Amino acid sequence: MNSVPPPIPPLVRAHRRRRAALAVGAAAVLTSALTVGFQHAAQAADTLLSQDRIVTVSSTQVSGTPGNAAVDSDSTTRWASAATDHEWIMIDLSATSAITRVHLQWEAAYAKAFQLQTSADAVTWTTIYSTTTGTGGTQDLNVSGTGRYVRMNGIQRGTGYGYSLYEFQVYGSQPGAPAPGGPGYILANPQVTGVTPSHATPPNAYFHEFQANCSANHTLPDDPIVFPGQAGASHMHTFMGNKATTANSTTVASFEAGGTTCLAPGDKSGYWMPTMYNGNTAILPIGPQVIYYKTNLIDYTSVRPFPKGLRYLVGSPGNNATQFIQESYEGWECGDSYYNADFPASCPAGTQLNVRFQAPSCWDGKYLDTPDHKSHMAYPVDGRCTIGHPVALPMIEFKMALPVSGDLSQVRLSSGRGYSFHYDFFNDWDDPTLAALVTHCIDGGLQCDARGYDQNHPEKGAVLNDQYLLP
Numbered sequence: 182m183n184s185v186p187p188p189i190p191p192l193v194r195a196h197r198r199r200r201a202a203l204a205v206g207a208a209a210v211l212t213s214a215l216t217v218g219f220q221h222a223a224q225a226a227d228t229l230l231s232q233d234r235i236v237t238v239s240s241t242q243v244s245g246t247p248g249n250a251a252v253d254s255d256s257t258t259r260w261a262s263a264a265t266d267h268e269w270i271m272i273d274l275s276a277t278s279a280i281t282r283v284h285l286q287w288e289a290a291y292a293k294a295f296q297l298q299t300s301a302d303a304v305t306w307t308t309i310y311s312t313t314t315g316t317g318g319t320q321d322l323n324v325s326g327t328g329r330y331v332r333m334n335g336i337q338r339g340t341g342y343g344y345s346l347y348e349f350q351v352y353g354s355q356p357g358a359p360a361p362g363g364p365g366y367i368l369a370n371p372q373v374t375g376v377t378p379s380h381a382t383p384p385n386a387y388f389h390e391f392q393a394n395c396s397a398n399h400t401l402p403d404d405p406i407v408f409p410g411q412a413g414a415s416h417m418h419t420f421m422g423n424k425a426t427t428a429n430s431t432t433v434a435s436f437e438a439g440g441t442t443c444l445a446p447g448d449k450s451g452y453w454m455p456t457m458y459n460g461n462t463a464i465l466p467i468g469p470q471v472i473y474y475k476t477n478l479i480d481y482t483s484v485r486p487f488p489k490g491l492r493y494l495v496g497s498p499g500n501n502a503t504q505f506i507q508e509s510y511e512g513w514e515c516g517d518s519y520y521n522a523d524f525p526a527s528c529p530a531g532t533q534l535n536v537r538f539q540a541p542s543c544w545d546g547k548y549l550d551t552p553d554h555k556s557h558m559a560y561p562v563d564g565r566c567t568i569g570h571p572v573a574l575p576m577i578e579f580k581m582a583l584p585v586s587g588d589l590s591q592v593r594l595s596s597g598r599g600y601s602f603h604y605d606f607f608n609d610w611d612d613p614t615l616a617a618l619v620t621h622c623i624d625g626g627l628q629c630d631a632r633g634y635d636q637n638h639p640e641k642g643a644v645l646n647d648q649y650l651l652p
Contacts, residue, residue, distance in 0.1 A: 204452065205541075227281045227352040229254075231331070232569045233543075235273040237303075237507050238262065242343055245563055251349040253567040259288050260489040262335070262343035269343075270305065271332040272351060273504070275553050280309070280326045282352040284319075285333070288345035291317025292339035295344075299328030303503065304337035331421050358552065365552030369488055373546035378566040379483040379573065384624025390475030391618050391644075392632045393450075395421040395443040397465045400456050403428035406554055406605050416498070417456040417595040420463055421472075425608065426451040433490045436609035444469060444631045447614030447647040451607040455498065455596040457583050464585050464592075475623065476542060479564035482624045483573045484542075486615045487608040494554040495540045495577075496603030498596035505600035510578060511537040513599050515586070523599040528586040535582050535604055542576035543567060554605075575623060579604055597606060614651055617644045 184214050200320050236248035238260060246261035248270055262268035264337040283297055299312035309326035317339055330353045335344045359365050397419050404415035405428050412428040420426045425439025430451060441449045452472060457464040478483050496508050502522035506512060513521040514535050515528035528534055539560040543566035559570035585592060594601055621644045622629035629635050635642025 187563070191286070196333060206227055210461070214421070224624070228275050228351060228354055229401070230278055230349040230353055230355065231272045231349065232279075233567055235504070235508065235560075236260075237271045237503065239268045239270075239340050240265075240343075241373050242345075243342065243575050246345070247563055249560060250562045253562045253569070253620075254348070255349075255562070255568055256286060256347045258562055258565075259347045260343050260349070261290065261345040264338075264341065264343045265502045266335065266337050268335045268464045270346065270349060271330055272349065273303075274331065274351065274553065275500055276355050276358060277301065277327065277329050278351075278353050278355045279387065279494070280324060280328065280331060280351060280353040283322045283331070283350060283362075284350040284352070285322070285326055286319050286348035286350075287317040287338065288347055289317070290342035290345035291315060291339045291456050292333070292337070292344050293339035294335075296332075296334040296336065297322070297324060297326075298332045299326040300330040300332070301328055301389055301499070303330045306334075313337070332344060336579075351371050365550070366548050367490070369491075369547060369549050372572035373488075373544075373572050376546060376571045377568070378543075378568065378571045379478075379480040380565065381480040381483065383480055383482045384626075386481060388475075388628035388635075389481040389623045389626050390473050391622035391627075391629035391633055392631045393422075393443055393445065393448055393472040393474060395441070395472055397421050397446070397468050398424050398442045399426075400428060400465070401601060404605065405430040405451070406494060406550070406607065414604070417463075418453040418605075419463075421452040421466075422455075423449050423451045423607075425455065426607075430607070433609055433622065436607065437597045445614065445645060447611030447650070449609040449611075450588040451609070452579075452604065454579070454581065454604040455594040455602065458593050458595065459585050459589075460591040464583050466581055467584055470582065471580040473580065474575040475578060476573070477564065478561055478573055478576075480573070481626060483499060484575055484619060484623045485573065486612065486619045487574055487610065488549065489608060489612060491574075492554070492605070492607040493540070493558050494603060495579075496538060498601045498603055500603070501602055502598075502600045505602070509537070509602075510539040513602075521599065521630045524589045524592050526590065530586050532586045532588070533582040534585050534592070535580065537581075538579045538602065538604065540577040540579075540606065541570075542574050543570035544572040544574050545570045548570045568571075573618060577606060614645070617651060 238248035240263040242261035250258035251260040294313040298306040392416045408414035409431045423439045505525040541560045543559045627635040
């Protein structure tokens with residue numbers, strides 16, 4: 182039985198795989214991207230806070246109109262809701278922000294009556310703008326409010342369709358946030374510049390992936406990304422891959438010094454997640470766990486290897502059930518119970534509790550890390566990377582199996598409830614090995630194992646030898 186705490190609104194997992202591009206709809210684009218650029222230049226005093234942030238929506242019209250299409254600074258993509266009055270779109274700005282301006286670029290389906298609202302917790306809302314005489318088009322609204330979440334709350338449609346936004350841009354400031362390039366930002370060297378999101382459509386390939394099979398090897402109350410150099414500052418984590426990961430593993434050199442439990446010796450990357458407990462007993466994954474390297478981009482041939490030292494956080498220990506469901510791929514599952522935000526009440530005896538969680542796969546090309554450990558990465562919009570994050574990288578998908586079954590009432594994570602699940606990644610692949618696997622398996626449209634071998638296409642051969650090394 183699904184154990185998601187009620188009530189949870191209908192959600193769109195905007196980052197899920199997109200197998201084909203859908204037509205944008207019959208209405209013409211009302212304004213060009215140059216208009217957006219003009220608005221930025223005209224009011225440079227405030228900062229665009231909503232670019233490529235996590236978006237939650239009440240509904241979508243079709244899979245080709247996801248919520249995050251409204252925050253990608255691309256006025257050829259859009260969010261569209263179901264054809265009912267009471268629909269909404271919410272942006273998570275990732276931190277408490279002072280909000281000074283909201284820019285709305287409506288498609289033909291606009292809101293006649295709507296509110297702009299802010300919230301600290303996505304539960305209690307404060308209205309900072311309201312109208313019952315909206316006419317659509319482009320609206321640039323000066324507002325004053327504070328919150329982490331900003332919502333366009335539709336009350337009455339202006340047409341017989343739903344609501345449709347090319348852009349929902351929130352401007353303001355995040356007091357105390359470090360300036361770009363300052364503390365907490367780690368510059369890539371070299372930076373990747375001059376890249377535009379690929380709009381190519383290569384021949385269809387259902388699979389484009391390989392596996393990194395890595396075993397759990399130790400637990401520590403450390404997190405070298407969130408709490409670098411601060412031993413014991415974190416909740417307990419279960420570490421996989423690099424055997425020597427501690428709070429002091431903050432550089433590529435520190436990972437190079439360690440061994441690995443991944444099948445491929447060339448993968449010395451660090452992977453870690455909150456430790457699971459059944460009562461007071463730690464529950465650790467048994468044997469190699471499946472960590473997929475794949476893509477959900479239409480142009481799978483545009484994917485390039487991770488830069489050495491790239492690191493990021495996927496999900497958040499502070500997520501609520503709604504946020505977890507949006508960000509996860511399939512949530513928690515066992516037996517016949519699927520898509521759970523929290524742990525099921527029980528699992529059939531002898532089964533394992535599984536979780537699947539996909540990472541963002543579009544990079545800004547500038548930073549190996551940012552202060553929130555997320556802003557340099559973004560999920561694709563309808564199978565494409567975005568203007569702000571144009572560089573296509575492999576999409577990591579955790580598929581963890583935890584050996585616990587029966588009554589799960591005492592099961593918890595070190596970070597809290599099931600929806601607090603998250604994981605961290607620090608890339609330290611051997612560059613030639615990773616490049617060969619990405620080129621052969623992802624760009625080549627194959628379903629590879631940890632050796633880079635697709636059993637359905639034996640004629641393509643394998644990337645690695647029997648020792649999981651480059652020949």
